[in-house]
Amino acid sequence: MTSAPIPPRYALITGASYGIGEAFARQLAAQGWRLLLTARSADRLQRLQRELQAGGSEIRIFPADLAAGGAAQIAQTAAAQGLEIELLINNAGFGAGGDFSQIPLDRQRAMLDVNLGALLELTHAFLPPMRRRGRGAIIQVGSVAGFQPAPYTAVYAASKAFVLNFSLALWRENRAHGVHVMALCPGYTDTHFFEAAGSRRPKGAWMQTPEAVVKAALRGLARRQPVVISGWPNRAVVLVTRCLPRRWVVHAAAWVFRERRELSETPKKEH
Numbered sequence: 001m002t003s004a005p006i007p008p009r010y011a012l013i014t015g016a017s018y019g020i021g022e023a024f025a026r027q028l029a030a031q032g033w034r035l036l037l038t039a040r041s042a043d044r045l046q047r048l049q050r051e052l053q054a055g056g057s058e059i060r061i062f063p064a065d066l067a068a069g070g071a072a073q074i075a076q077t078a079a080a081q082g083l084e085i086e087l088l089i090n091n092a093g094f095g096a097g098g099d100f101s102q103i104p105l106d107r108q109r110a111m112l113d114v115n116l117g118a119l120l121e122l123t124h125a126f127l128p129p130m131r132r133r134g135r136g137a138i139i140q141v142g143s144v145a146g147f148q149p150a151p152y153t154a155v156y157a158a159s160k161a162f163v164l165n166f167s168l169a170l171w172r173e174n175r176a177h178g179v180h181v182m183a184l185c186p187g188y189t190d191t192h193f194f195e196a197a198g199s200r201r202p203k204g205a206w207m208q209t210p211e212a213v214v215k216a217a218l219r220g221l222a223r224r225q226p227v228v229i230s231g232w233p234n235r236a237v238v239l240v241t242r243c244l245p246r247r248w249v250v251h252a253a254a255w256v257f258r259e260r261r262e263l264s265e266t267p268k269k270e271h
């Protein structure tokens with residue numbers, strides 16, 4: 001009797017061309033995962049594919065713009081190629097710093113399309129098959145910015161608050177079905193993020209490497225944690241903000257995201 005062929009199982013990583021997504025790709029490839037990588041930068045994805053394949057990994061790439069219907073294309077391609085997505089990492093995202101009223105609406109909308117819309121769509125596409133199989137995991141990349149309102153990066157922080165709350169709700173809905181949903185909440189991480197946001201790298205801020213963030217995430221996944229805040233200083237900040245009146249927290253966030261940046265950008269006086 002011949003048994004049906006077992007479909008290849010993959011981890012799908014969005015935003016794999018830079019930073020945290022690229023670090024996920026390297027660490028998961030080292031663990032033997034087959035990968036489906038996506039982002040807009042086809043050249044960077046190809047380079048990463050060549051490098052990881054040279055190390056013996058099976059890597060597929062799919063360049064797509066998540067602000068322009070990319071999520072549906074990715075889901076269709078995975079289905080057409082018969083790939084079982086066992087681990088979905090909704091990592092792609094970007095920020096825009098500044099006064100809400102001054103940031104073009106198109107940019108804010110695109111941010112929501114990538115940070116929320118694509119995450120929602122890919123989760124909706126890949127969660128039902130995971131549940132049917134009774135196994136799988138989804139990592140939603142949020143941010144410590146999602147734990148409080150953040151003036152001067154208001155839409156970004158609100159999008160990450162959605163990611164956090166949505167993920168926790170899905171964690172509870174799906175844990176009896178063998179599917180683990182986890183929110184990964186990094187703090188400042190040394191990636192292409194600041195360049196993409198058009199903002200300066202925060203000077204003097206505690207900064208993690210993307211490799212350390214991913215290591216914490218994979219440890220949290222193995223322990224089936226619902227939320228991973230990477231790095232103890234970030235965990236301490238979140239804990240403190242939970243204990244303070246909300247108004248104070250908003251003032252403090254305004255200082256962090258505007259006043260502090262302005263101070264660090266003020267040219268030093270010549271004596």
Ligand SMILES: NC(=O)c1ccc[n+]([C@@H]2O[C@H](COP(=O)([O-])OP(=O)(O)OC[C@H]3O[C@@H](n4cnc5c(N)ncnc54)[C@H](OP(=O)(O)O)[C@@H]3O)[C@@H](O)[C@H]2O)c1
Pocket residue numbers: 014015016017018019020021038039040041042064065066067068070091092093094095114141142143144185186187188189190191192193194196210
């Ligand atoms: N770095 C931080 O300090 C920090 C802190 C907390 C949370 N995070 C979160 O971590 C995640 C990864 O960010 P990162 O720090 O690794 O930043 P990054 O180095 O700028 O990487 C962002 C990734 O998202 C992809 N992306 C952006 N817009 C896209 C679009 N329209 N369509 C498809 N892909 C798109 C980028 O690829 P292409 O440009 O090639 O499309 C890139 O691969 C984000 O969700 C971010 O919000 C970052």
